[in-house]
Amino acid sequence: MTEDMTDSDQLREFVRQSVRAFVHKECDEWRCLEWDKAGTYPKEVFDQIADLGWYGIGIPDELGGSGGTASDLLVVAEELGRGSTDLVACFSLTASGLRTIVTDGSDVQKAELIPAIMSGRTRLSIAVTEPEAGSDAASLLTSARRDGDHYVLNGQKTFCEAAGLPDTIVQLYARTDPAARKQDGISMILLDPTLPGVTLRRLPTMGRNITGVYEVFLDDVRVPVDRLVGVENNGWRQLGAELPLERLIISAGFVGATLQVLEDTLQHVKEREQFGRAIGDFQAVAHLLVDLYTRVESVRLLVYRGGELHDAGQPHTKEASMAKIASAELYADAARYCMQLHGGYGYVDEHPLTMHYVDAVIATVAGGASQVQRNIVARELGLKPR
Template sequence: MYQAEHNIFRNALLKFIAQEVTPRLDEWEHAGIYSRDIWRKMGEAGFLCPWLPEEYGGCEADFLYSVIITEEMGRAGAAAMMASLHSDIIVPYIYHLGTEEQKQKWLPGCASGEIITAVAMTEPNTGSDLAGIKASAVRDGDSYILNGSKIFISNGMNCGLVIVAARTDKTLGGAKGLSLFVVEEGTPGFIKVKKLEKMGLNAQDTAELLFDECRIPASNLLGRENQGFYHLMEHLQAERLILTIYGQAMAETMLEQTIRYTKERMAFGKPIATFQHNAFKIVDMATEIKIGRAFMDQLIVRHMNGEALVTEISMAKSWIMEMANRVAYQCVQLHGGYGFMEEYPISRFYRDIRTFPIFGGTTEIMKVIIAKNMGLS
């Protein structure tokens, strides 16, 4: 599915990662956040939002360019930057739902890396069940007054702009009555409460956000009032596909590292890969990874053809993320004590991959969706 120009792009990206990203991974891991300058460098090099039309700062690249960036950042151990969350999940909301004025105002900064974006749906008391969102937005003249707390928000500290899901009509229960708003950094009442301490994805500035009598212009409503839940649902297919691409790429990399290690590490006079038990483990992982890759590549092509793939992508998200976690567990085991040490990248992959079956819809929620679409509930 890749053409010569895709391969040229991938090589340029790999060079950029080797020069600008890999040498600084430890720095960001310890700081608990990616520095803003790497966002600008990625923007300058054309590695943010490449799909955007030129008038908004992109180069109208096809979806495969986004796939390449997601895969290579995942393989490099840089998934924690969540550059693809910004480029391929959040910015598309502005592009597809925004007015011309909103697009002119924000999209060029998103492509250049001047504006880092976040999306705030989850609240302390509601995650899987988004219909339970309590944050509220009340119209007051030319403004809305936003109140509520959001948690686990990726890019929460770095973000210059956050899309917030809030309830605009309390009389409409559940999924109805929600709207999406763009809130800019520096707006009074928008408080970045704190960066959250996590067991993995440590370089990601996942944060708690508070909106306290936060007055935002009515023109910051994104899409239609009370249609926020449906707007979110419209984009979930692409969102889950992108997250799955990270997971698949990380599984492939973990296995490659482990094959290299186990071919070199000696025990009882032999490379540990050659003990049949270990060789079979590696073979099983390689087989599952190939199955994941074949399924995912097929979905990428069908997604690009505009097919509705909610069921299949939910299957891929749940199966590939669980598979990647099985791979992570076995790869650490095959590294022995070194697998538990920071100096070996496998330990960080093991920590980072754990959240992939949780965010963007848990494995269980994926199965709820699949079961419903199969007429089982």
């Protein structure tokens, strides 16, 4: 640690080393591979994450937060990504969703949920996507009809990560005003998946099997109106406010996963010999790794630039979408190229690279497809992509 490091730099480095040690001990890529293959959710790992105060990073002290900033959250996500991007996805859902409760929740919701979430007693998922409303999320059809002091929910959500985990509350986006412009008639409602009329089905996905991906079916589900977050018909604004930070968190996870893949591969090409020398000494191999290492350092700077803008209260939608594009596509490229450098060994299902390879396939889709992110950036630049 150099003498010219600021207090915040020193704190961030302390967080990084703490999370890295935790991942190495509790949830490295080898353990994550086992959990992923078995479809096992390591509840004890996330309980420890809560005990360590990482969900509370950036939450005000008066609410029981842990201090620090959103950029410190990115450090946690980057290091968790060395284990699995699935860990990061679950962490991100709770960490970013918590901030919506802090900013828009009622006093009752804050008193109930903030301590429960930061202690690990409650986790968050999100339900936006529907069979007919994916990238065009504002076209969602799930309805929330007011009936006295309840909303009656009907519809279907899909690709809801972690929705079936124990002690989870789903931040559900539903249409409360069908007559309004599609973006203006949406509200966020806190859904308990154990309520009568809620059916969950776990999807048989290629990867992301640690936390699981679910469909949510809603059949006349009655939810008290006090589970509405903020004011009615304000859900689209809430979602737009939450997504940039979520994208930065998962982008940091992709950076960490990419670095782990590269470090594994660097060790392999130094040890693996063919034609009388280490394969890493062949120029084609060396240059490929140099290019990937150069890209990951550039992407990391972009991710943390978005975090700095968030911490300063400045617009960062453009930077968050840029980071999502660059980190996801880099992770996919690195997994593919490193699979090639590992040869047949990388294809064996007992190697963590297979988990990274499968998870990297969905990285450019989950959390907002790269094409959608490019449209967001284009609009931020004053363009009108069609």
